[in-house]
Amino acid sequence: MALLERNERTFIFAMTQEHRTKQFIRNAARRLFAEKGYNAVAMRDIAQSIGKQPGGLYNHFASKQAILVDLMVENLERAHKAAIAPIDPDATPLQNLEAFVRGHIHHNIENPDDIFIAYMELRSLEGDGAQAVMSKRDTYESALRSILQAGHDSGAFLLTDPAIQARAILSMLGGITVWYRQTGPQSPADITECYVRAALQSVGAPYSPPTKRPNDV
Amino acid sequence: MALLERNERTFIFAMTQEHRTKQFIRNAARRLFAEKGYNAVAMRDIAQSIGKQPGGLYNHFASKQAILVDLMVENLERAHKAAIAPIDPDATPLQNLEAFVRGHIHHNIENPDDIFIAYMELRSLEGDGAQAVMSKRDTYESALRSILQAGHDSGAFLLTDPAIQARAILSMLGGITVWYRQTGPQSPADITECYVRAALQSVGAPYSPPTKRPNDV
DNA sequence: GTCTATAGAGCGATAGAC
DNA sequence: GTCTATCGCTCTATAGAC
Numbered sequence: 001m002a003l004l005e006r007n008e009r010t011f012i013f014a015m016t017q018e019h020r021t022k023q024f025i026r027n028a029a030r031r032l033f034a035e036k037g038y039n040a041v042a043m044r045d046i047a048q049s050i051g052k053q054p055g056g057l058y059n060h061f062a063s064k065q066a067i068l069v070d071l072m073v074e075n076l077e078r079a080h081k082a083a084i085a086p087i088d089p090d091a092t093p094l095q096n097l098e099a100f101v102r103g104h105i106h107h108n109i110e111n112p113d114d115i116f117i118a119y120m121e122l123r124s125l126e127g128d129g130a131q132a133v134m135s136k137r138d139t140y141e142s143a144l145r146s147i148l149q150a151g152h153d154s155g156a157f158l159l160t161d162p163a164i165q166a167r168a169i170l171s172m173l174g175g176i177t178v179w180y181r182q183t184g185p186q187s188p189a190d191i192t193e194c195y196v197r198a199a200l201q202s203v204g205a206p207y208s209p210p211t212k213r214p215n216d217v
Numbered sequence: 218m219a220l221l222e223r224n225e226r227t228f229i230f231a232m233t234q235e236h237r238t239k240q241f242i243r244n245a246a247r248r249l250f251a252e253k254g255y256n257a258v259a260m261r262d263i264a265q266s267i268g269k270q271p272g273g274l275y276n277h278f279a280s281k282q283a284i285l286v287d288l289m290v291e292n293l294e295r296a297h298k299a300a301i302a303p304i305d306p307d308a309t310p311l312q313n314l315e316a317f318v319r320g321h322i323h324h325n326i327e328n329p330d331d332i333f334i335a336y337m338e339l340r341s342l343e344g345d346g347a348q349a350v351m352s353k354r355d356t357y358e359s360a361l362r363s364i365l366q367a368g369h370d371s372g373a374f375l376l377t378d379p380a381i382q383a384r385a386i387l388s389m390l391g392g393i394t395v396w397y398r399q400t401g402p403q404s405p406a407d408i409t410e411c412y413v414r415a416a417l418q419s420v421g422a423p424y425s426p427p428t429k430r431p432n433d434v
Numbered sequence: 435g436t437c438t439a440t441a442g443a444g445c446g447a448t449a450g451a452c
Numbered sequence: 453g454t455c456t457a458t459c460g461c462t463c464t465a466t467a468g469a470c
Contacts, residue, residue, distance in 0.1 A: 017453075037340055039256035042445065055448075056454050064446065120337065123254055158418065160411040160426070164396070164403060168415045171392020172385050179384045186381060194377040198385045201375065202419040209377070234435075259463060273436050275465070 022060040024050045029067045034113035038068055038124040068121060069129035075114035076136040082107035084143045093151030094205050100144055101173065101199045102192070108176050109188050115177040141166055151203065158204030169199050239277040241267045246284045251330035255285055255341040285338060286346035292331035293353040299324035301360045310368030311422050317361055318390065318416045319409070325393050326405050332394040358383055368420065375421025386416050 015023070028049040032041045043064055047054040061067045083103035087096050108115045125133055145166040151157030159165045173195060180191065193209050200207040232240070245266040249258045260281055264271040278284045300320035304313050325332045342350055362383040368374030376382045390412060397408065410426050417424040 021453080037256065039254065040340075043447085044445085053455055054446085055456080058447070059453055123257075158414075160414055161403065161407060164408060164411040165415060167392055167396045168389050168412060171395065172389035172419075174392070175384055175388020178388070179381070186378065190378060191381060194381040195385055197375075197377055198382060198419040201421050202389075202415040204418050238435080260465085261463085270437055271464090272438080272466075276435055281464070 018060070021050075021052070025057060025060055025067065026071060030071055030113045030117070033068065033071070033121065034116045038117075038121045065126055065129065068117075068124060069133065071114065072118055072121075072125070072129075072133045073136070075111060075118055076133065076140070078111065078114075079104070079107050079140065080136075084140065087143060087147070093147055093154060093156050094200070096147045097151065097157075097203070097205070098196065098200060100147060101169070101196055104173055105176065105192050105195055108173065109180060109191065112177045112180055115174070116181075119174050119177070141170065144169065148203065151205075156205065159202075165203065169202065172198065172202070235277070238267075238269070242274060242277055242284065243288060247288055247330045247334070250285065250288070250338065251333045255281075255334075255338045282343055282346065285334075285341060286350065288331065289335060289338075289342070289346075289350045290353070292328060292335055293350065293357070295328065295331075296321070296324050296357060297353075301357065304360060304364070310364055310371060310373050311417070313364045314368065314374075314420070314422070315413065315417060317364060318386070318413050321390055322393060322409050322412055325390065326397060326408065329394045329397055332391070333398075336391050336394070358387065361386065365420065368422075373422065376419075382420065386419065389415065389419075 025046060028046050029041070032045055032049065036045075043057055044054045046067075047057055061070070083100050086099040086103050088099070091099070122130075122133070145162050148157060148159060148162040148165050152159055152162050176191060176195060186194075197207045197209065242263060245263050246258070249262055249266065253262075260271045260274055263284075264274055278287070300317050303316040303320050305316070308316070339347075339350070362379050365374060365376060365379040365382050365386075369376055369379055393408060393412060403411075414424045414426065
């Protein structure tokens with residue numbers, strides 16, 4: 001009955017009991033929200049999956065909603081580091097687009113549950129948490145739009161509208177998480193190459209796959 | 218209190234009262250499911266929005282789940298007519314891809330609520346209804362994959378994997394509905410051209426927008 | 435076919451002992 | 453910090469009058 005789940009991503013040591021339990025709650029909620037959807041998961045379910053009683057969860061999070069906001073904000077901060085940080089003002093639009101797309105895809109493949117929640121549960125956000133998350137999402141989308149605009153202005157990209165194109169690319173890449181779960185044979189490297197090519201070619205840019213980069217994920 | 222909503226899409230005349238009410242339920246459920254999500258909508262909400270009492274809905278649908286399945290199946294049948302019917306075995310892969318993409322986009326823009334539900338509420342399906350819907354979705358995806366495979370084999374398309382590429386394109390086009398609701402300035406024609414170009418170019422195919430086709434939607 | 439009324443279950447969140 | 457117990461609410465679906 002009491003399933004104390006191991007967290008695959010976060011190594012836990014030298015942590016107070018409070019922090020440890022809070023992290024267990026995050027991990028259980030992440031998995032359950034992604035699997036069943038926020039509305040279909042009860043606080044009881046989260047408590048049961050970490051071998052605790054429902055009431056105790058409120059010692060760590062003020063509400064079920066607070067857990068969702070915590071997961072979404074943390075994920076968006078990691079996404080920024082993965083996709084926006086590599087953008088270089090001195091590089092070409094094509095180099096920046098490939099850097100953004102590779103960072104984004106890498107983050108998606110490494111954090112499938114978080115990405116799935118980010119796409120599916122926007123509607124479940126309420127009040128201040130909703131505004132905070134939306135604002136971070138806008139920043140993210142703006143970064144891609146700026147790259148596309150630069151490539152459009154310089155003639156490097158062939159596209160009709162940078163704003164729509166940014167959304168089209170993000171939608172396409174967002175689908176990775178949906179399909180990745182169901183996917184059998186394709187490796188992460190295969191998926192990455194396919195999507196990088198599709199994204200770059202979608203704006204008329206050329207793409208040649210790396211001949212052999214042995215340590216690519 | 219009793220808001221008898223007009224349906225914008227389905228003209229209702231010479232219908233029995235039973236059929237009329239059933240259609241009102243469909244329309245109200247479609248709008249509410251798309252707006253709030255299946256799990257967040259109560260039978261009370263649907264009843265209230267058509268000025269009826271909750272219990273009466275069960276004279277027309279066996280369960281809330283049955284309403285969702287009804288909407289999804291009907292939508293998929295219309296999507297097949299829009300995107301798969303125009304495929305011509307004697308045409309080139311490029312012609313078929315453009316026909317499929319245009320039909321798909323047109324269907325998406327004309328049925329934003331249905332498309333949104335189709336993407337967001339797959340997890341809410343249970344039992345037989347889930348299998349029926351999944352099977353129809355697979356057929357749809359297969360049709361696009363076949364076009365891509367043909368273009369890949371003939372050398373007309375430049376892509377890494379037809380199966381992944383089919384999902385990438387469908388994900389990209391599926392995003393239209395998400396953004397379309399929030400969109401201000403762009404017209405359906407602008408959105409269509411931008412997405413047709415992105416989809417065709419994503420497989421390395423050339424694209425020139427139609428110079429002037431006055432009656433395009 | 436629609437109504438009123440309600441059964442039966444599950445939900446988020448809180449109170450207070452330890 | 454975790455437990456037990458429970459409050460107050462909402463939900464889907466049904467029963468039976470009209």
